[in-house]
Amino acid sequence: MKTSPFKVIAGGVANNKVKPDPKxxxxxxxxxxxTDFIAPxxxxxxxxxxxxxGGVAGKSKFVKNLVSKVPGLSKLFKSGKTITKNQKIDFxxxxxxxxxxxxxxxxxxxxxxxxxxxxxxxxxKQAMQDMLRKSGAELxxxxxxxxxxxxxxxxxxxLGSDGGRLVVEVKLPNGGTQKFYKSTGLGKKIDSKDRWxxxxxxxxxxxxxxxxxxxxxxxxxxxxxxxxxxxxxxYVSVETQLKAKRVNIKEAMKNGDLKVDESxxxxxxxxxxxxxxxxxxxxxx
Numbered sequence: 001m002k003t004s005p006f007k008v009i010a011g012g013v014a015n016n017k018v019k020p021d022p023k024x025x026x027x028x029x030x031x032x033x034x035t036d037f038i039a040p041x042x043x044x045x046x047x048x049x050x051x052x053x054g055g056v057a058g059k060s061k062f063v064k065n066l067v068s069k070v071p072g073l074s075k076l077f078k079s080g081k082t083i084t085k086n087q088k089i090d091f092x093x094x095x096x097x098x099x100x101x102x103x104x105x106x107x108x109x110x111x112x113x114x115x116x117x118x119x120x121x122x123x124x125k126q127a128m129q130d131m132l133r134k135s136g137a138e139l140x141x142x143x144x145x146x147x148x149x150x151x152x153x154x155x156x157x158x159l160g161s162d163g164g165r166l167v168v169e170v171k172l173p174n175g176g177t178q179k180f181y182k183s184t185g186l187g188k189k190i191d192s193k194d195r196w197x198x199x200x201x202x203x204x205x206x207x208x209x210x211x212x213x214x215x216x217x218x219x220x221x222x223x224x225x226x227x228x229x230x231x232x233x234x235y236v237s238v239e240t241q242l243k244a245k246r247v248n249i250k251e252a253m254k255n256g257d258l259k260v261d262e263s264x265x266x267x268x269x270x271x272x273x274x275x276x277x278x279x280x281x282x283x284x285x
Contacts, residue, residue, distance in 0.1 A: 112160025112167050113209075114179070120205035128212045132198050133263060135178060136271025142174040143273050149173050151280040158285060163209060166285055168196075170277055178274075180281055181211065189213070189235040189265075191243075196281040197265050198274050216264040220247065221257050227264070239266035 117124060143149060155171040159179070166182040178198055185193025192213075202209045215227030215237040225238045242249055242258070252258035263270035268278060 109158070109166070110160040112162050114162050114167065114181075114199065114211075115201035116209070117201045117203050117212075120203040120210055124203055125212055125214065128200055128203070129214060129264070129269065131200055132269040132274075133271075135176070136198070136269045136274045139172055139174055139176075139178075139273045140271050146173075149273070149276065151277055151284065153284060156281065156284060162202075165211070167199075168281060168285060170281075173273075178277075180277065182281075182285065183213075187211075187213065187235070188233055189215075189237065191237065191240045192265070194282070195265075196278040198269060198271075198278075214264045216260055216267045217262040218242075218258060218260045218267075220252065220259075224261075227266075237264070237266035 117128060151170060157169045159167045159169055161167070162181065164186075165184055168180050170178050170180060172178055179200065180196045181199050183189070183192045183195045183197055197213060199212060202211055204210065215235065216239070217224070217226045218238045219225070220242060225241055227235055227237045230236055238260075239249065242252075247258070249258065253260075260267050260270060268274040
């Protein structure tokens with residue numbers, strides 16, 4: 001009779017007193033255990049076979065605990081991707097490149113706190129965003145006409161997690177640095193989840209740390225656009241609105257149909273290189 005692979009996971013099974021192996025080969029033990037236990041056809045189906053009492057996927061307390069204890073398992077559970085017995089699974093990152101899993105962070109992530117710029121005010125908010133627009137414009141001017149820049153773990157540094165948001169520092173081609181954070185989407189801004197957004201620091205708003213992130217204002221074919229909150233209380237940015245209308249934003253900007261009057265996070269504070277960095281960070285972390 002085969003032994004459940006989850007016995008190598010600390011606390012993964014009730015009354016299981018096996019402690020996690022601190023050595024780097026823990027991932028191999030988990031993978032070997034799962035692939036020896038069952039050759040899965042579908043990730044979600046497999047987990048439900050292993051956990052017959054789990055109930056609806058993602059709602060079982062056991063499943064939630066399991067997902068929280070194994071980095072990357074949430075990606076596997078939600079993916080619905082087809083895998084085989086020989087499929088490489090990295091629980092630090094998710095599925096391997098053949099299933100197009102992106103990024104991932106291995107090892108323990110330390111706590112990090114962004115610099116705080118004091119109590120929130122509209123004036124402070126505007127000043128901080130103007131700093132990003134200025135930095136982005138200077139960077140774009142520096143890289144203009146040069147070969148495309150490649151960003152990797154040699155010129156980016158993971159600073160840690162601030163309130164569940166990963167924060168990295170990027171060495172810029174012009175010699176400066178810029179912090180980016182990975183949005184959790186908890187601020188109810190549609191299409192912002194998992195997006196890497198440039199940031200200099202936070203402010204204190206209603207007694208809590210507030211990540212300075214505001215949307216753009218633009219004009220498309222003579223019509224003014226700005227972000228708004230829908231009936232569900234979700235913020236709908238200009239970029240999201242235009243994409244919903246199937247506007248090719250790059251072409252619209254190129255031919256003059258779209259003019260960004262005030263750039264926010266959805267247009268990377270007006271910087272093409274900020275957008276380039278943001279996209280590449282998604283493949284690194």
